[in-house]
Amino acid sequence: MTQRVQGVVALGKNEPVRVETVLVPDAGPGEAVVRIQACGVCHTDLHYKQGGIGDDFPFLLGHEAAGVVEQVGPDVTDVAPGDFVILNWRAVCGHCRACLRGRPWYCFDTHNARQRMTLADGRELSPALGIGAFAEKTLVAAGQCTKVDASVAPAVAGLLGCGVMAGIGAAINTGGVERGDTVAVIGCGGVGGAAIVGARLAGAAKIIAVDIDARTLETARSMGATHTVDSRATDMVDAVRELTGGFGADVVIDAVGRPETYRQAFYARDLAGTVVLVGVPTPEMRLELPLLDVFGRGGALKSSWYGDCLPSRDFPMLVDLHQQGRIDLDAFVTETIGLGDVEDAFARMHDGDVLRSVVVL
Known part of the structure; x- marks a missing residue:
């Protein structure tokens, strides 16, 4: 009925x-x-x-x-x-x-x-x-x-x-963050904050939170970010490189999903590093990058579909981690x-x- x-x-x-x-x-x-x-x-x-x-x-x-x-x-x-x-x-x-x-x-x-x-x-x-x-x-x-x-x-x-799974999965499943990696997250709201949590769970040595809001950056620190960058006040690519010995991060996660933040992610990664797009663009957005740079920098440019999750596997696991106090x-x-x-x-x-x-x- x-x-x-x-x-x-x-x-x-x-x-x-x-x-x-x-x-x-x-x-x-x-x-x-x-x-x-x-x-x-x-x-x-x-x-x-x-x-x-x-x-x-x-x-x-x-x-x-x-x-x-x-x-x-x-x-x-x-x-x-x-x-x-x-x-x-x-x-x-x-x-x-x-x-x-x-x-x-x-x-x-x-x-x-x-x-x-x-x-x-x-x-x-x-x-x-x-x-x-x-x-x-x-x-x-x-x-x-x-x-x-x-x-x-x-x-x-x-x-x-949705949001928490997308962020955690972007770091662990799509980005393949491993112990000792350096990770930068652009946009540290719900999804970006979850990406920070995922990077911490995976054992990243350095997690750099990038945002334009001081309140959000403070929250990012409480979730596991080791460094923060206010991208209104400084060039985030330069800041990430300075924090990584001049090399760039192993994994950069764009949780905003705009052409300008994607370009930042592209150039803030180390050679052979990984860019993960998890922020959702709108239909009219277009991206232009020099093809030689795409070739010359190597690595991987990935889009994260729902954190590449398998709900039957990942949801119970994350609930368990929450109940154990690990997230x-x-x-x-x-x-x-x-x-x-x-x-x-x-x-x-x-x-x-x-x-x-x-x-x-």
């Missing part, structure tokens, strides 16, 4: 988001209905509202979520009603060429729920990243549900569903809010006042 719930919807480009009645159908084959307990306010949700990801309005926003499975389709066996899960936006198919080659974190045929949630007037909703979790309940593909230890707080568990997920939660506070949370995020606002239901 279709359920009526409250959810945060972007009805049109740059319009203020509104809490609307959302109709959630029963779970069909391969699907699950999840009662949301918490969902982080991610910059990607703001991109949706601004039309930076697509124009398939109206959007049901929210995707960094944790909750309890309420209902599953008749053929679902991996999760069951009552399971505490983190939602992910790359449900692995198991059959594409990446999966068959043993690289499911690159799955080329990830999927979402087949049915669509709607507004009360019948308009179909486009769920953000196939999730739509600024809502009391949502419908997802069962493969988007990763079961984890139910003792972890939903407000921190949900952040693993502090609570540090990412600046405030908890209600569904009606999302528009204000976007403003605070844009102004750099928060790492994460988290909607708690």
Whole structure:
């Protein structure tokens, strides 16, 4: 039976988001209905509202979520009603060429729920990243549900569903940070802060945080950065080279995703070093680099898809590390809010006042 719930919807480009009645159908084959307990306010949700990801309005926003499975389709066996899960936006198919080659974190045929949630007037909703979790309940593909230890707080568990996983994975999975490496992170908000945490977990000897906000740089130090660079006051490439004996960093992570920050990352790395792009660009952005420099500097230029994570492997592991006190997920939660506070949370995020606002239901 279709359920009526409250959810945060972007009805049109740059319009203020509104809490609307959302109709959630029963779970069909391969699907699950999840009662949301918490969902982080991610910059990607703001991109949706601004039309930076697509124009398939109206959007049901929210995707960094944790909750309890309420209902599953008749053929679902991996999760069951009552399971505490983190939602992910790359449900692995198991059959594409990446999966068959043993690289499911690159799955080329990830999927979402087949049915669509709607507004009360019948308009179909486009769920953000196939999730739509600024809502009391949502419908997802069962493969988007990763079961984890139910003792972890939903407000921190949900952040693993996107930003924290993207940052940690950019350092460990994509960047391949190893013991003794030097790492620079450009943009130290939620994703960049998580990249710092990932670099520290991997045993990096020197972690250089680069940002334009003194508050953010102070937070970066608390998360494990050994050095900070205010890129408003100094040339970050020169600063990173000075801090690395003139060579540049082994791994540079661009958590901003703009042409100018990517160029900085490119030139701040050591010869044969690695650049990781994890910040999300917008469609109109273009990059120009001298091809000779690309050839002559060697190394690797990588894009990090969701931290190249495998949710079934990585989410439980990171929850365990949090419970052991080896990573502090609570540090990412600046405030908890209600569904009606999302528009204000976007403003605070844009102004750099928060790492994460988290909607708690």
